[in-house]
Amino acid sequence: MAACLGGIVGCGSRGPARLEQPRFDTAKVIAGIDANADGVIDASEQQAVPAIAAAAARLDGDGDSVLTVAELIHWLEQVRATKVAIAAFSAVVTQQGKPLPNVTVKLVPEPFMGTEIKAAEGVTDKTGNVVVSIPGSPYAGVNCGVYRSEFSGSGIDGKPLGERFNTRSTFGVLVGGPFPEQNVVTFALD
Numbered sequence: 001m002a003a004c005l006g007g008i009v010g011c012g013s014r015g016p017a018r019l020e021q022p023r024f025d026t027a028k029v030i031a032g033i034d035a036n037a038d039g040v041i042d043a044s045e046q047q048a049v050p051a052i053a054a055a056a057a058r059l060d061g062d063g064d065s066v067l068t069v070a071e072l073i074h075w076l077e078q079v080r081a082t083k084v085a086i087a088a089f090s091a092v093v094t095q096q097g098k099p100l101p102n103v104t105v106k107l108v109p110e111p112f113m114g115t116e117i118k119a120a121e122g123v124t125d126k127t128g129n130v131v132v133s134i135p136g137s138p139y140a141g142v143n144c145g146v147y148r149s150e151f152s153g154s155g156i157d158g159k160p161l162g163e164r165f166n167t168r169s170t171f172g173v174l175v176g177g178p179f180p181e182q183n184v185v186t187f188a189l190d
Contacts, residue, residue: 019085022116022143026076029146032112034069041067049110050172051146055179078177079144086141087175089120089132091185095156099128100189103153103161107132107173110146117145124153144176151189165189 033049034041046053046067061071089107093100103124109117120142122132133140149171155161164170173185 019139021080021083021085022114022118022145024076024114024117024145026073028112028114029076030069030072032110033072033146039069041069041072047170049146050148050170051110051174052172054172055174058178058181075174075177075179082144082177084144084176086134086137086139087144088140088183089142089175089180089185090183091130091132091187093124093128093130093151093187093189095189098156099126100124100153100156101126101128103128103130103151105130105132105187106150106152107142107147107175108150109143110148110172113145117143142175146172146174148172149187151187155189161189 031037033045033052035045035048036042041052041056046056052059052067052072056067059071059075060067061074091105093103093105101124104121105124106119106121108119118134118137120132120134122130124130131140132142134142148169150167150169151161151165151171153161171187173180
């Protein structure tokens with residue numbers, strides 16, 4: 001459900017303003033993921049970037065169970081080719097199979113994405129659903145990129161969610177191209 005907001009009505013008689021796709025440096029993205037620069041994104045490198053770990057099977061274009069830099073570059077080229085500036089992003093947050101209300105979901109761009117890709121957030125409703133957007137932006141949605149997902153609020157037991165869900169989160173998501181897969185991401189905080 002990625003929506004391209006290419007022509008947005010601007011001020012004055014100049015006509016529509018163009019919302020540009022944020023830039024990212026492909027070489028920096030690759031260097032941030034393929035830490036040993038061997039051309040293969042091994043298991044430890046995937047775990048260091050939760051979004052890559054979560055999407056590795058889908059990124060593996062040839063299905064050989066080996067994620068390569070070439071396959072990652074293919075995804076980055078897909079993202080760039082869409083020219084999408086802001087993509088819709090919805091999620092459901094659950095714990096023990098039950099929806100978690102009043103949980104803040106924050107998508108934090110991985111540092112290698114650069115400074116143009118902005119963090120985005122939203123708060124779950126009583127059914128655990130959330131629409132995530134860039135704070136202060138007049139447009140709903142998020143930039144395409146590689147994100148670590150952080151959660152704050154209370155768990156199903158009423159106690160605050162622990163570090164493994166926020167400052168030390170091992171959750172991540174890719175936004176752009178064929179991601180998210182079903183237009184809505186489910187975060188099971190178990």
